[in-house]
Amino acid sequence: MKIKKVLIANRGEISLRVARTCAKMGIASVSIYSETDKDLPHAKYSEESYSLGMGSLAQTYLDQDKIIKIAKDCGADAIHPGYGFLSENTEFCKKVIDAGIKFIGPSVSAIELMGDKKTSKVKMEALGIPLVPGYHGNEQDSEFLLAEAKKIGFPVLVKATAGGGGKGMRIVETEQDFTQALEGAKREAKNAFGNDKVLLEKYIINPRHIEVQLVSDGQGNHYHFYERECSIQRRYQKVIEETPSTALDQKLRDEMCACAVKIAEGIEYVGAGTIEYILAPDNSFYFLEMNTRLQVEHPVTEMVTGYDLVELQILAAAGEAFSFKQSDIKQSGHSLEMRIYAEDPDNDFLPSIGKIFSVGEQEVPSARLDSGFEAGNYVSIKYDPMLAKLIVHGSNRKEAMENAIKSLNDFVFSGVKTNRDYLRRILKHPKFIEGDIHTHFIQDYKDDLGKSEFQRNEKALLIAAALSDELPEKNGPWNNVMNFRNV
Ligand code: ADP
Numbered sequence: 001m002k003i004k005k006v007l008i009a010n011r012g013e014i015s016l017r018v019a020r021t022c023a024k025m026g027i028a029s030v031s032i033y034s035e036t037d038k039d040l041p042h043a044k045y046s047e048e049s050y051s052l053g054m055g056s057l058a059q060t061y062l063d064q065d066k067i068i069k070i071a072k073d074c075g076a077d078a079i080h081p082g083y084g085f086l087s088e089n090t091e092f093c094k095k096v097i098d099a100g101i102k103f104i105g106p107s108v109s110a111i112e113l114m115g116d117k118k119t120s121k122v123k124m125e126a127l128g129i130p131l132v133p134g135y136h137g138n139e140q141d142s143e144f145l146l147a148e149a150k151k152i153g154f155p156v157l158v159k160a161t162a163g164g165g166g167k168g169m170r171i172v173e174t175e176q177d178f179t180q181a182l183e184g185a186k187r188e189a190k191n192a193f194g195n196d197k198v199l200l201e202k203y204i205i206n207p208r209h210i211e212v213q214l215v216s217d218g219q220g221n222h223y224h225f226y227e228r229e230c231s232i233q234r235r236y237q238k239v240i241e242e243t244p245s246t247a248l249d250q251k252l253r254d255e256m257c258a259c260a261v262k263i264a265e266g267i268e269y270v271g272a273g274t275i276e277y278i279l280a281p282d283n284s285f286y287f288l289e290m291n292t293r294l295q296v297e298h299p300v301t302e303m304v305t306g307y308d309l310v311e312l313q314i315l316a317a318a319g320e321a322f323s324f325k326q327s328d329i330k331q332s333g334h335s336l337e338m339r340i341y342a343e344d345p346d347n348d349f350l351p352s353i354g355k356i357f358s359v360g361e362q363e364v365p366s367a368r369l370d371s372g373f374e375a376g377n378y379v380s381i382k383y384d385p386m387l388a389k390l391i392v393h394g395s396n397r398k399e400a401m402e403n404a405i406k407s408l409n410d411f412v413f414s415g416v417k418t419n420r421d422y423l424r425r426i427l428k429h430p431k432f433i434e435g436d437i438h439t440h441f442i443q444d445y446k447d448d449l450g451k452s453e454f455q456r457n458e459k460a461l462l463i464a465a466a467l468s469d470e471l472p473e474k475n476g477p478w479n480n481v482m483n484f485r486n487v
Contacts, residue, residue: 166236
């Protein structure tokens with residue numbers, strides 16, 4: 001059945017991104033917004049948009065009944081949940097289906113199965129998928145878990161089974177630290193997810209985070225769209241993603257992609273999903289989890305394969321078969337995504353708020369800015385600090401990195417402090433240039449990524465400018481500041 005009108009149950013860049021694909025497909029889109037967001041582009045792009053009122057997240061973007069009522073009243077025949085918010089919420093998914101509306105995503109049972117790290121591991125074990133050595137049974141007694149941890153061998157990772165976003169996770173280096181770390185993880189998990197069950201995993205030293213993009217059509221055909229490398233993380237949150245990964249040769253890539261397709265087949269998946277793996281330095285790879293939704297970093301895959309993943313999600317939800325074969329999907333060139341956050345990396349990553357004066361003009365032809373903001377908007381403390389994603393392409397990694405730096409120079413987002421300079425420092429780091437990265441990159445090279453000499457100079461110039469009563473002039477300090485900014 002064709003989808004004619006999609007309500008987008010999200011905000012910011014992802015709401016806009018979905019709306020654009022709807023427009024391309026001749027589908028009407030409906031956006032929703034909290035009163036705090038009423039001036040943001042996503043609230044204005046679609047022909048129809050509805051206010052969720054003022055209030056907390058629970059009273060706005062997470063108010064399931066309010067959102068479903070809007071969808072019914074406006075005659076939407078499908079809901080796209082974006083990522084985060086209600087995208088992996090089975091209660092919401094069930095309510096949407098019960099209201100006679102299509103949920104653009106997989107089945108309730110697939111979300112349920114993969115939403116829990118324990119149940120998903122049990123299923124993966126049955127399918128013969130490699131898992132990190134560990135314990136994911138029902139027993140939660142601390143003495144028992146300590147004995148299991150000893151069997152696994154330290155360091156061990158304690159993980160909340162309901163976990164996400166790195167919450168309820170603790171690295172335990174020694175036996176002595178175990179009980180305290182276990183209690184900490186359980187407490188955090190209980191607070192965040194209302195469920196304090198944990199599992200144990202061998203803690204892999206210096207691994208890489210590699211994930212495979214899957215999309216299954218509405219007729220039982222499963223496709224992979226190759227890998228993304230997301231090893232540049234801060235506190236388990238991805239900062240820069242790229243594809244292809246420098247860690248994979250063709251054989252390893254084929255194995256990881258085949259394994260992902262096997263998972264999709266094994267759970268009779270429909271729609272877009274991501275298999276996350278951890279890749280050990282000896283090239284062993286292990287299933288970490290599956291995300292049953294569109295990922296933040298999906299654009300790098302779109303850049304190298306040329307497919308619009310949101311379009312495929314909509315076709316799959318409509319029950320359609322895709323018109324292409326797996327062998328038609330090719331990786332072409334290299335793509336990088338940088339997450340632009342309103343935060344101050346030189347001040348403990350403190351979130352910054354304020355009015356955006358300008359976004360900046362992009363001169364790199366391949367660059368794509370998926371932004372939730374435009375000049376004049378206010379960045380509020382209420383929501384995620386991600387302002388935009390900057391995605392670039394190059395015929396190879398070197399060219400993609402050059403384009404990434406050029407694009408960062410073009411994008412200013414003036415008015416609020418952003419992590420732009422920090423991203424440039426990562427991109428210019430010799431180890432990053434070599435492709436020698438792992439999930440502790442940011443932590444291990446913390447000092448190298450700190451404020452560099454030219455930025456200290458920049459600050460000195462700003463102070464000099466502020467102290468002088470002169471207005472900015474052609475050869476004055478402000479001009480030098482601008483030159484510094486374009487290094
Ligand atoms: P969450 O769902 O909370 O994001 P994940 O299981 O997806 O948790 O893991 C998040 C990140 O934690 C990974 O990308 C990786 O950096 C790190 N990680 C997870 N499991 C391990 C492990 N067994 N050994 C080392 N690092 C791990």
